[in-house]
Amino acid sequence: MRKYIAEMIGTFAMVFCGTGAIIIDQVSGGSITHVGVAITFGLIVLGMIYSLGDISGAHLNPAVSIAFTLSKRLGILDAIAYIIFQISGACMASLILKLMFPLNENLGATIPSGSDMQSFILEIILTFILMFVILNVSTGAKEKGITAGIAVASIVGLEAMFAGPICGASMNPARSLAPALLSGHLQSLWIYIFAPIIGAWIAVLFFQFLNPKDK
Numbered sequence: 001m002r003k004y005i006a007e008m009i010g011t012f013a014m015v016f017c018g019t020g021a022i023i024i025d026q027v028s029g030g031s032i033t034h035v036g037v038a039i040t041f042g043l044i045v046l047g048m049i050y051s052l053g054d055i056s057g058a059h060l061n062p063a064v065s066i067a068f069t070l071s072k073r074l075g076i077l078d079a080i081a082y083i084i085f086q087i088s089g090a091c092m093a094s095l096i097l098k099l100m101f102p103l104n105e106n107l108g109a110t111i112p113s114g115s116d117m118q119s120f121i122l123e124i125i126l127t128f129i130l131m132f133v134i135l136n137v138s139t140g141a142k143e144k145g146i147t148a149g150i151a152v153a154s155i156v157g158l159e160a161m162f163a164g165p166i167c168g169a170s171m172n173p174a175r176s177l178a179p180a181l182l183s184g185h186l187q188s189l190w191i192y193i194f195a196p197i198i199g200a201w202i203a204v205l206f207f208q209f210l211n212p213k214d215k
Helices: 002-027 033-056 062-070 076-100 116-137 140-144 147-167 173-183 189-210
Strands: none
Touching: 002 033, 002 076, 002 173, 033 147, 062 076, 062 116, 062 173, 062 189, 076 173, 116 147, 116 189, 173 189
């Protein structure tokens, strides 16, 4: 239960700070800027990895938990519980933001600015890169290194910075599901549920190919 609560708290913090930055940027006339939003996501992920990594691994992302299950690092029952608590934490964050900013229309939901297929492909590739980094920095001696959290958080911020204006750079079903449910913007939600899972699964395949002893 400690692991599950840790995942709920971590995902709550990520969604609250990340989508909160988007909302506040909108209501303040762009004072945070897109770059600021990307940095916010990276920094909150960094903080949660170092705060909760020793407790739950700080997945904060159903796609990551599924990938760790596929790579035999997380049991199926644990993965199901992780996902339930991650989504719960994300929904609590979006609910609080909705109460605080009732006039905001999308609550930081990820909505494609181009075609759905464009965002679908982008989300697959972005999640592949993120999950590939996570798998590599969480293996062997590197797992205890202080740079592991920096590497993961840097990828989150980097991808949000360059791909965010097109697809939202979610890479995380829970991060997209919560604001979509609370704001009612469900039209493109399928992209942000399936694409990250596919991207994470591909990352597992490549990681196992490059590290055959980890199969």
